[in-house]
Amino acid sequence: MKTISSVVENYIKSKPFLLNGLTLGIVNLTSLARIIQHDLENEMDKEVKQGAIVMALKRLSEELDFRINHKIEKTLKGMGEITVRSSLVNYNFPINQRVLNRQADFLSEISSLKDVFYTSSRGVNETNIILSESISDILERHFEDEKWLVKTDKLASITVKLPKDNVGTPGLFYFVFQRLAWDGININEVISTNFEITIVVSEEHIDSAFKVIKDLKKV
Template identity: 40%
Template sequence: MRTISNCVEDILISQPFLEEALSRNIINFSALAVELTKPISLMLKKEVKPGAIMMALRRYHPPVALSNSVKMQRMLKDLGDITLRSNLTDFTVKNSNTLIHNHTKVLEKIGDESQLFYTFTRGIHESNMIISSSLKDDMATHLKQENVLAVQDSLSAITINLPQNNSKVAGLYYHFFKRLAWEGVVLYEVISTTNEFTILVEDEYVDKAFTAIKRLKQ
C-alpha cells in the first residue's frame, strides 16, 4: 500500500532540481507541502492534509550523490582541461550495409591531420559523424549514397578531461547536466569516452556552456 512518503519520494525523484533545493534547505517546506497536496491526494485517491506531507518532506533524505559530498566535490575540483572546438558540422545518417565502407573513405580523407575534429557514433538505427566544417563538402560526397537524415552547421564542442576513476562516482554527469540546464543551454549532442566528456552545442550557447562548466571546478 502506497504511503504519503512514497508519493513524496516519487515526486522528488522525478524533479531533481526540487530535490536538490530541498536537500540544501533553500525551500519553504510549508509552501511546498501545500503545493503537493492536490497531486498526492490524486495519487492516493483520498484527501491528504498539508501537515502530513510536510512531515514526509522533513523526513526525506536525498541520495548521497545529490548532496555536496566530499568525494564529489574533490572529483569536480580535479576536473582537467576544458577544450573548445568551433566550426563543426554534424551529419546524422541512417544505418545501412554500406555505411561502414563509406565511413572508411572519410577516415582516409582525414588521414593524419591532427588539427581536424572528428567523431563517429553508431546507434541502433542511425549514426552521427561530427567533423570540422572545412571537410563538410567531402563528407557530403562520401555519404551521397546514404540516407542522410540531418545536417547541422554552426556547432561547437566543449571537451572536459575527467579525473581517473570518474566512472566510480555516482552522479558526476548529473552535475554537468544540472548546471547546463540551469543556464538554459540546449545540448545538441553528448559524447563520452572513459576519461573525456564532450558536449556539442549550437554557437549561440557556447559562451554560456563554457562558463557553466568552468564554474563546476570552482
C-alpha cells in the same frame, strides 16, 4: 513497517525535479507537504499529519544535500583540462551497410591529417558524424550518393576530462546539463567515454557554455 520518513523518501526519489529542488533548498516544505499529503496517506493507509511530513522533508533534504551534492562537488572539482573546438559540422545518416563502409573509407583518408576533429555516435537507426568544417568536403565526397537526414553547421564543442570516480557518481551529468539549461544553452549532441565528455553546442553559445563548465569546478 512503513514509516513516514521512508515513505516520504521513496516518494521524493520518484520525482527527480522535486528531489533536485530539495537539494537546492528552493522548495517550500510546508506547501510541498500539503500537496503530497493525500498521496502519502494513501500509501500508508492512515492519516498523516502535515507537520510530520514537513519534518521528514527537512531531514531528507539535509541528508540528500550531503549524500548527493557532496559527491558531485568532489567529482567536479577533480575535472581535468577543458578543450574547446569551433567550426564543426554535424551530419546525421540512417544506418545501413553503405554508410558504415563509406565511414571506414573516410576515416582511412583523414587518419594522417592533424588538427582536425572527428567523432561519431551510433544509435539503433541512425548515426551522427561530427567533424571539423575543413574536412566536410571530404566526407561529402565519400557520401555523395547518401542522403543525410540532418546537417547542422556552425557548431562548437567543449571536451572535459573527468576523474575516474565520475562513473560512480549518480546525477553528475544531470547536474551539468541542468546548469547549461538554466543559462538557456541548447545541447546539440553529447559524446562520452568513461573519463571524457564532449558537449556540442551552437557557436553562438560556446562562450556561455565554456563559462558554465569552467565554473562547475567552483561549485
